[in-house]
Amino acid sequence: MNAPLTMEASPRTETSEEILRDVENFCEQIRPSEELCYLEHRFNDETIRLGKEHNLLGLLVPREYGGRGADLRTYAKSLVRIGREGSGVRTLFSGHCSIGQLPIIAFGNEQQKKKYLPPAARGESIMAFGLTEPEAGSNPLEMQTTYRREGNHYILNGVKYLISNGGIADVVVTFAYPEGQQGRVSAFIVPTDGEGFEKEDLTAKMGLPTSNTAMFEMRDYPVPVENMLAAEGDGFRVAMTTLVSGRLSVAAGCLGVIEDCLIESISYAKERRQHGKEIGRHQLVQEHLAMIEIHRQASESILFSAVDAKITSDANPNDKELKRKADLLSAEAKFFTSNAAWDAADRAVQIYGGRGYSTLYRPARHLTDVRVCRIYEGTDEILKLKIAASLLGKDWEAFK
Ligand SMILES: Cc1cc2nc3c(=O)[nH]c(=O)nc-3n(C[C@H](O)[C@H](O)[C@H](O)COP(=O)(O)OP(=O)(O)OC[C@H]3O[C@@H](n4cnc5c(N)ncnc54)[C@H](O)[C@@H]3O)c2cc1C
Numbered sequence: 599m600n601a602p603l604t605m606e607a608s609p610r611t612e613t614s615e616e617i618l619r620d621v622e623n624f625c626e627q628i629r630p631s632e633e634l635c636y637l638e639h640r641f642n643d644e645t646i647r648l649g650k651e652h653n654l655l656g657l658l659v660p661r662e663y664g665g666r667g668a669d670l671r672t673y674a675k676s677l678v679r680i681g682r683e684g685s686g687v688r689t690l691f692s693g694h695c696s697i698g699q700l701p702i703i704a705f706g707n708e709q710q711k712k713k714y715l716p717p718a719a720r721g722e723s724i725m726a727f728g729l730t731e732p733e734a735g736s737n738p739l740e741m742q743t744t745y746r747r748e749g750n751h752y753i754l755n756g757v758k759y760l761i762s763n764g765g766i767a768d769v770v771v772t773f774a775y776p777e778g779q780q781g782r783v784s785a786f787i788v789p790t791d792g793e794g795f796e797k798e799d800l801t802a803k804m805g806l807p808t809s810n811t812a813m814f815e816m817r818d819y820p821v822p823v824e825n826m827l828a829a830e831g832d833g834f835r836v837a838m839t840t841l842v843s844g845r846l847s848v849a850a851g852c853l854g855v856i857e858d859c860l861i862e863s864i865s866y867a868k869e870r871r872q873h874g875k876e877i878g879r880h881q882l883v884q885e886h887l888a889m890i891e892i893h894r895q896a897s898e899s900i901l902f903s904a905v906d907a908k909i910t911s912d913a914n915p916n917d918k919e920l921k922r923k924a925d926l927l928s929a930e931a932k933f934f935t936s937n938a939a940w941d942a943a944d945r946a947v948q949i950y951g952g953r954g955y956s957t958l959y960r961p962a963r964h965l966t967d968v969r970v971c972r973i974y975e976g977t978d979e980i981l982k983l984k985i986a987a988s989l990l991g992k993d994w995e996a997f998k
Contacts, residue, residue: 614672617657621676624652625683632684635808636963639801641766642808645690649721656719658695659703664716670912674850674905681854682861685967686808688851693762694718696847697975698725701771701840702787705828714769714787726767727844728758728788728814729837735760736980736997738837743816744777745784751820752786757813762974764812765799771840772816773833782831786821794819805966842925844975845932846908849901852932852939855968856894859939859946862960863887866950877949886945893938897931904931926988933981936971943968 631644649655657673659665668676673695681688699718702710717723734740743756754774764770770788775781790797797814801807828836864887867878877883904927911917911924946961947954954961972978980997987995 611661612666612668614669614675617666617668617672618675618679620652620654621679624648624654625679628683628687632687632808636684636686636957639807641799641810642686645687645808646721646724646766649690654691655694655721656699656715657691659699659715659719663703663711663719665719670846670905670909671902674846674901677847677850678854678857678901681851682858683854684808684963685851685855685971686806688847688854689762689806689809692844692847692851692975693727693767694725697727697840697844698763698767698769698771700843701727701785701827701836704839705785705832705836706787709824710787710827718769723768724763724766726761726763726770727840728761728764728770728772730760731757732759732813736977738773739783739834741773741775741783743772743774745774745786745821746777747823748820750823752823752826754786754788754816754819754821757815759813760800760974761812761814763810764814765797765810766812770814771827771836773837783833783837784830785827785833785836787825787827788816788819788821790814792819804969805963806970841975842908842928845928845981846901846904848971848975849897849904849928849931849935852935852968852971853894853897853901855939855964856890856897856935856942859942859961859964860887860890860894863890863946863949870951883949886949890942890945893942897935897938900927900931900934904928922988926985929976929981929984929988932971932976933978933985936968937978939964939968940972 627648628644632642635642653666656665657668657676661667677688677691680691699715702714718725729738731741731743733742743754745752745754756774758772767790770790771785772788773783773785775783794817795814797812800811800813803811867883867887868876870877907924907927911920914920943961943965947965950959950961953959957963983997
């Protein structure tokens with residue numbers, strides 16, 4: 599049975615097993631609609647409906663704000679399982695829970711948490727994280743979005759581009775510079791339903807058709823002053839801290855993709871016969887299976903090392919060395935698992951032969967979907983540079 603959805607929920611902490619049981623039920627039910635939507639190339643709104651039904655849209659939100667208060671390990675395990683159903687399904691969770699809700703959980707004041715977290719945890723309000731702009735991707739500090747204060751509002755102007763959940767979000771966490779003056783980036787909690795906020799879905803994607811990706815424009819868009827997140831000028835720190843958790847969510851999803859590629863490949867290799875025997879008896883097919891398994895095992899180790907490092911760092915917020923280690927491991931985990939998932943999906947396609955090239959089968963869908971995991975939340979290149987800078991020292995950052 600699902601946990602109650604209200605803030606009056608029993609204070610009893612749920613076990614990891616209880617949460618993962620709901621995740622399993624969600625995953626079993628989402629598969630048919632996900633396959634259909636993939637083939638029809640459209641957003642799968644069942645992810646939200648079933649996410650609500652199984653009470654999974656506030657996994658990380660503390661129980662006092664209506665969520666399930668899952669620990670980071672349970673959350674990561676949930677996303678691994680959800681990742682098996684496809685990167686499109688998992689991306690909704692990353693956008694909504696990791697990079698959408700987490701900045702409010704980590705940086706919001708009491709009033710902001712009480713207002714925005716309960717409806718988001720219930721899935722009545724969908725969240726997104728809008729950092730990227732047409733002219734500011736790998737270097738978000740090149741953003742052009744601005745804000746100015748007018749009375750009790752900040753007036754925002756700018757365009758955010760390639761935002762997961764951006765077309766369906768009720769609330770986005772977004773970022774801007776102060777207008778017309780030198781100053782640092784600030785973060786804002788922005789409801790998307792007012793005049794001056796326009797969204798446009800971006801559908802010409804090579805994969806991820808079941809996930810919503812959009813751009814939005816804010817034109818003289820008023821946001822109440824109480825919606826500034828963290829202190830004025832602290833937005834870059836909010837963004838970078840959020841991305842560390844976002845990367846863990848991508849890494850978890852990629853491990854799920856590898857697991858599914860392995861499951862599908864083993865089953866097909868035992869079934870399909872060529873040259874008088876099952877293809878799984880051919881040594882070169884076995885090599886593909888062995889490589890996927892090696893990548894699965896290594897990905898699992900690096901993911902949970904990174905999750906443990908983040909848990910330790912969160913418990914010791916003043917320890918800079920623990921934070922450096924957690925940031926480093928999250929970059930390493932995201933880099934490694936996304937490349938491993940790309941390789942695993944490629945090998946699964948190969949095992950399926952000609953059928954592997956068809957999106958009627960899972961390997962091709964994983965292959966086209968998972969490619970984005972080497973781009974969003976830090977490209978391969980930027981992560982490698984971050985990892986090197988973490989070893990050499992901040993002065994050596996090559997991506998400034
Ligand atoms: C489907 C999808 C969903 C997304 N969801 C979100 C979201 O929810 N929120 C959000 O804010 N953004 C999101 N993004 C945006 C994503 O984070 C950016 O696309 C990514 O950060 C790269 O930025 P860019 O596309 O501008 O590429 P660019 O920054 O223009 O980079 C192009 C290439 O140059 C390389 N490069 C750039 N600078 C350097 C350097 N200094 N050294 C070496 N190489 C470099 C990059 O690694 C890359 O290979 C999403 C993107 C996609 C495709």
